[in-house]
Amino acid sequence: MTQDELLLHLRKTIEQVLKAPYYKKKLAEVGIYYPGDVKSLEDFRKIPLTDKEALRQNYPFGLFAEPLEKMVRIHASSGTTGKPTVVGYTREDIQLWAKIVANGLRRAGITSNDVVQVAYGYGLFTGGMGLHYGCEELGALVIPISGGNTQRQLMLMRDFGSTVLCCTPSYALYLADSLGEEGMTKEDLKLRVGIFGAEPWTEQMRAEIETRLGIRALDIYGLSETMGPGVSLECLKGEGLHIDENFYPEILDKDGNVLPEGETGELVLTSFNKMGFPGLRYRTKDITSITYGSCTCGHTGWTMKRVSARVDDMLIIRGVNVFPSQIEEAILSVGGIEPHYLIVVDREGNLDTLEVQIEVNAASFNDEIRELEELQQRLQTKIHEILNIAARVRLVEPKSIPRSEGKAKRVIDKRKEKQLS
Amino acid sequence: MLQLSIFLENAQGRLADALNTLADLQVNIRALSLADTKDYGVLRIIVENPEEVAEKLRERNCVVKITQVWVLKVPDSPGGLAGQLNKLVAEGVNVEYMYGFVEKENEQAQVVLRVRDAEIMQAAMDKLALK
Numbered sequence: 001m002t003q004d005e006l007l008l009h010l011r012k013t014i015e016q017v018l019k020a021p022y023y024k025k026k027l028a029e030v031g032i033y034y035p036g037d038v039k040s041l042e043d044f045r046k047i048p049l050t051d052k053e054a055l056r057q058n059y060p061f062g063l064f065a066e067p068l069e070k071m072v073r074i075h076a077s078s079g080t081t082g083k084p085t086v087v088g089y090t091r092e093d094i095q096l097w098a099k100i101v102a103n104g105l106r107r108a109g110i111t112s113n114d115v116v117q118v119a120y121g122y123g124l125f126t127g128g129m130g131l132h133y134g135c136e137e138l139g140a141l142v143i144p145i146s147g148g149n150t151q152r153q154l155m156l157m158r159d160f161g162s163t164v165l166c167c168t169p170s171y172a173l174y175l176a177d178s179l180g181e182e183g184m185t186k187e188d189l190k191l192r193v194g195i196f197g198a199e200p201w202t203e204q205m206r207a208e209i210e211t212r213l214g215i216r217a218l219d220i221y222g223l224s225e226t227m228g229p230g231v232s233l234e235c236l237k238g239e240g241l242h243i244d245e246n247f248y249p250e251i252l253d254k255d256g257n258v259l260p261e262g263e264t265g266e267l268v269l270t271s272f273n274k275m276g277f278p279g280l281r282y283r284t285k286d287i288t289s290i291t292y293g294s295c296t297c298g299h300t301g302w303t304m305k306r307v308s309a310r311v312d313d314m315l316i317i318r319g320v321n322v323f324p325s326q327i328e329e330a331i332l333s334v335g336g337i338e339p340h341y342l343i344v345v346d347r348e349g350n351l352d353t354l355e356v357q358i359e360v361n362a363a364s365f366n367d368e369i370r371e372l373e374e375l376q377q378r379l380q381t382k383i384h385e386i387l388n389i390a391a392r393v394r395l396v397e398p399k400s401i402p403r404s405e406g407k408a409k410r411v412i413d414k415r416k417e418k419q420l421s
Numbered sequence: 422m423l424q425l426s427i428f429l430e431n432a433q434g435r436l437a438d439a440l441n442t443l444a445d446l447q448v449n450i451r452a453l454s455l456a457d458t459k460d461y462g463v464l465r466i467i468v469e470n471p472e473e474v475a476e477k478l479r480e481r482n483c484v485v486k487i488t489q490v491w492v493l494k495v496p497d498s499p500g501g502l503a504g505q506l507n508k509l510v511a512e513g514v515n516v517e518y519m520y521g522f523v524e525k526e527n528e529q530a531q532v533v534l535r536v537r538d539a540e541i542m543q544a545a546m547d548k549l550a551l552k
Contacts, residue, residue, distance in 0.1 A: 365484045367486050373458065395461055
């Protein structure tokens with residue numbers, strides 16, 4: 001894409017975002033009132049970044065650029081304060097999204113002859129439906145099974161002859177583990193490719209999935225705020241995720257300066273041609289690097305590296321975004337407990353585990369085991385209510401959680417330690 | 422009577438640590454029980470000057486609770502405890518937990534009782550002239 005073409009696209013996006021009160025105000029602050037006010041890439045880079053916080057403050061529809069009657073779909077992700085971040089799509093947006101996903105899948109070698117088992121969750125989460133529409137656009141046969149129910153997943157995978165599996169990489173390994181229990185081997189399946197995303201994973205995990213399921217395992221990336229899955233996807237070469245041409249990526253350092261090609265920083269995305277919820281310089285909080293060029297698969301443009309880390313403290317546990325502050329909120333809401341807590345995330349077999357250690361204090365301690373067990377249960381229930389994933393709460397002695405000077409260390413992610421070892 | 426309950430993590434050496442602390446403090450344990458779960462336990466002890474001991478334990482980062490319990494002398498013979506308990510139950514006493522010990526001076530069997538409702542227990546003790 002030439003500089004002029006890029007500017008043209010950016011101006012079109014600006015024209016659309018100006019319809020949303022939030023952006024109108026934001027752009028006025030830097031003297032942009034009309035698309036034509038952006039005369040260069042330098043002008044564009046003056047535009048303030050937008051992040052999840054903006055969505056929360058403008059909950060639910062403040063960033064929508066089209067009236068609700070033009071919207072046909074809403075998706076939402078869990079918010080840290082209990083309020084979800086809401087995104088909306090017009091009919092054209094849904095079609096664009098389907099095309100984007102289909103293009104990515106095509107580069108991954110998937111065709112209308114494939115039988116695709118979509119084992120991402122369907123619902124407010126964008127994963128399931130994003131892949132679903134993309135596969136249909138491609139003309140593939142979709143099995144909209146959604147997540148969970150492993151026995152059934154494997155039975156249908158065998159009986160329907162699924163050739164493509166879409167799910168989180170940890171669930172793919174769990175499915176591989178469960179093959180034997182169902183009296184199957186990978187030879188009973190016709191799987192050949194897996195499209196895995198929604199949580200961080202490693203090259204080691206890729207190798208393991210590929211060996212144990214006998215498939216090619218590819219990474220898919222996306223976030224609901226910019227579209228959903230499909231923002232970028234690996235082609236069969238598996239050497240990075242090709243960013244769809246409808247997104248303009250920037251890599252920023254921690255001070256917000258744009259970094260040159262190949263350098264590592266935070267990915268910031270601007271969307272082109274999106275109507276209902278256009279995104280302008282949206283902070284993904286994902287750390288990666290990008291390069292520009294063409295690939296033998298036919299992709300020309302930006303390619304990003306696998307996301308290696310997050311800017312903030314967000315954890316992804318079993319595909320669900322979890323912030324330590326949400327756990328703190330749960331502990332405080334149960335009451336009687338001063339929140340000296342430690343979150344321990346680990347992986348047992350191939351499933352993430354979440355343990356929350358909470359220090360018992362004079363207020364929460366009760367002489368009766370029954371009462372302590374009830375407290376433990378209440379905490380577990382509350383955490384489940386807030387995060388929608390099961391946690392094991394362990395009551396520990398006071399001062400047993402290490403104190404640190406400055407910012408408390410709230411999280412031990414043993415999955416990372418395992419990756420390094 | 423006042424009993425001390427100490428929260429202990431179910432980790433190797435934690436009970437020994439707690440007992441060493443009590444030894445350092447020159448505390449003589451007259452009766453003890455340990456209730457435990459997979460993750461943690463509660464050490465319950467009867468000692469002289471419970472409030473003073475509790476304060477010292479708190480200074481050493483222990484979580485300690487003082488609870489009111491009853492010590493009941495029971496006939497040291499078959500059915501001795503059952504007989505006493507039946508009388509209390511008839512008075513509406515609801516036992517939370519209990520543990521037994523033998524007073525060394527006179528070889529007297531005794532049980533420590535923690536009940537749901539202290540007032541009902543006191544009334545029953547008074548009525549039955551137990552102590």
